[in-house]
Amino acid sequence: MNSHDILVGQINSLRKEKNAVILAHYYQIPEIQEIADFVGDSLDLSRKSAETNADIIVFAGVNFMAETAKILSPQKRVFIPDLEAGCSLAESCPSEEFRKFREEYPDHMVVSYVNTTAGIKAMTDITCTSTNAVQIIESIPKEQKIIFAPDRNLGNYLNSITGRNMLLWNGACHVHEEFSLEKMLAILKSHPKAKLIAHPECQGPVLIAADFVGSTSALLKFVETDGGSEYIVATESGILHQMRKRNPQKTFIPAPPIDSTCGCNDCRFMKLHDLQKIFDSLNEEKFEINLDMEIMEKARKPMQRMLELSA
Structure with missing residues (x-):
């Protein structure tokens, strides 16, 4: 058994022992999406945080999402794996x-x-x-x-x-502000059958050029039901894991930012989490979200x- 499988096993044991659930946003790394109890967009995860009977919620997202879970479930203990996971x-x-x-x-x-x-x-x-x-x-x-x-x-x-x-x-949002429409149009020239799909946090020119505009969950539904085979995806690159997993026969190309060496656009805050930090959060019960009662x-x-x- 490799180190990854051992770590996943330890997380699963702690999750059961402490009656905990792991919530992961679509923008998390694939490894976290795969071990999460629930993967979704902010609305879906808001609902799940309120509905779950768990005593502990580990929220693999950014701070405002963990705050939201605490506000909707004040009786539960909510943890975030990395306190630096803010939101621009x-x-x-x-x-x-x-x-x-x-x-x-x-x-x-x-x-x-x-x-x-x-x-x-x-x-x-x-x-x-x-x-x-x-x-x-x-x-x-x-x-x-x-x-x-x-x-x-x-x-x-x-x-x-x-x-x-x-x-x-x-x-x-720094992710959606930094997409390059010029580079997207260049990709469309070399992939003439591709469709450009975009999150509404993108700037106006990108939305005008897009074939479809929608939330993360709407983008997922669109590529599942649309008859196309290639898509340029103008939102955080983490969503491509679910798109590829659900539609292995289709091609998904991350929309490029203005300045990038990797060819994709990641949220530097979402990508702070990893499996070790998930384990540490459960094991040590650290980085708990606590808010003023009146504010909540x-x-x-x-x-x-x-x-x-x-x-």
């Missing part, structure tokens, strides 16, 4: 700056993407994910003014789809509204 998008919206911004527009309702800190969620009326964002926006009366935070690219896309004129916070209570309400609307 969440960090682009500091709580105090957003508080001042919100106070300037008291007649606006706040819709925030789940890719935010607990502090931002506590100032939010309803949260959304890229999967349910259109549904959430369209549930709000047309006459109601809206602040959307923190992703300006997703906000612009939602404005174009819903016909709203939401006021946008100027935040962005305030942040839970907009997320529960989202989950009710998305049920």
Whole structure:
């Protein structure tokens, strides 16, 4: 038995012994996706974190996702394998700056993407994910003014789809900001049958050029049901593991960033986790997520509204 199999066996033993579950986002490395109890996008994992009967949740994602699990399941212990697993998008919206911004527009309702800190969620009326964002926006009366935070690219896309004129916070994800449309078009020239599919956090020109735009789960569904055979995928490269696993007969090409030596675009925070850190998190019970009770209570309400609307 090799060292990988031994480590996986140890993780499985600890998971059973401690009544723990491992949640992994689609952007995690394949090894973590393979040992996780649940793999999904942020909405799916939010639901799983609330539904599980486990005592311990190990969240292989980024900090805001682990915070979300703790907010929805305050009685459970939630751990993140690496405390440095932040999020460029969440960090682009500091709580105090957003508080001042919100106070300037008291007649606006706040819709925030789940890719935010607990502090931002506590100032939010309803949260959304890229999967349910259109549904959430369209549930709000047309006459109601809206602040959307923190992703300006997703906000612009939602404005174009819903016909709203939401006021946008100027935040962005480093992964989706760094794709090179020029390089994608060059790939399309050499792969004329390929389709470009993109996450709505990408910049406008990429979304205009795309054959399909959708959340991580929507992209997965599209390539499973579409009749094509080749796809250029403009989102974090971790999703290609599930695409290839579910569709071995199809070809998936990671969309290239402007400046890269690997030819793909990884989230430097998502990729901080590995199997050893998963084991250490379970074994040593370290890097536990603890939040202020008042913040959690305030942040839970907009997320529960989202989950009710998305049920």
